[in-house]
Amino acid sequence: MRAKHGLGQPWWHGKFRGCGYRITLGREVILDILAKADTHLSAEDIYIKAHAQYPNIGLTTIYRTLDILANLGLIYKFDFGDGRARYELTKGPKGTHHHHLICTGCNRVIDYTDFIDEEVELLRQTEKGLAKKYNFKIINHLIQFYGLCNKCSVKR
């Protein structure tokens, strides 16, 4: 536990406290799990893992904490089309911005970072244009590609 960032307090304590939220064991466990995750976890996935470390935690707390984290912009909430939300730290362990490639056959999700630079550059320009034209303050974007992975492609 206590996933520290070098020395001192975990990186998120500051932002958390600054917004009037308290640091609790449950929240530490949840953030720890998110930080270590290498895939996109659902609320229940997180619950299972958290429960192993801290059996008293309830699913309700998972949902509440994820909601706060998403509002603070510390995590992204995704819908990959399978009826349950998935969560991911905004700045992953590697801090790499990525987009998703989703197989509609088996629901596999591939993170890719290729071409990201060109995409991001175009997005930046698009954002600027849209912000001006529609008087919108753009905060975030979502890009996903849907298709069939090689296995599902053959299977069909």
Add this chain to the structure above:
Amino acid sequence: MRAKHGLGQPWWHGKFRGCGYRITLGREVILDILAKADTHLSAEDIYIKAHAQYPNIGLTTIYRTLDILANLGLIYKFDFGDGRARYELTKGPKGTHHHHLICTGCNRVIDYTDFIDEEVELLRQTEKGLAKKYNFKIINHLIQFYGLCNKCSVKR
């Protein structure tokens, strides 16, 4: 009703029949509503409208038909983050491909077509690269921008 496409049968009858689906009154009503819609309708929105024209229709039929339509690629299914799916004809009345700008404050959704050409061109290239690298057959893409509209921006 009977939204014809010039002369002859409605444009979707062919694809529908070709896949072994039957043409029913309920389905005609639903497609008619989608074709006339100028916003992104939820299943319930469609149900309300359909029910006005054809009171016997059930919500179940709406869901089932939307599912078929999405599988046939005749409609897109979107998640704008408010807990209910929204549907839109793949080829709208104007046939314009567009992306979405979503206000996280009030859930308003703006369709935009600006910069679409550049976006689509970049996506095409990205798709090609991804398809090769990950051995994926890419069928579709999703691009959404999230932010605050001017009203919500001020309100906060």
Add this chain to the structure above:
DNA sequence: CTCCTTATTGAAAATGATTTTCATTACCAT
């Protein structure tokens, strides 16, 4: 046009993810 197979339908019940309620517990500023 009539018959027959089979897809489709509506109503009601089931499902399953997420929220809410509420009494209890535990941060943490003072």
Add this chain to the structure above:
DNA sequence: ATGGTAATGAAAATCATTTTCAATAAGGAG
């Protein structure tokens, strides 16, 4: 150390979407 208040868990409530099942209706064959 302690009081005010945010946070918690359990259980119940919501709510969109699915499933079940018996009844109905497309639409091809004859």
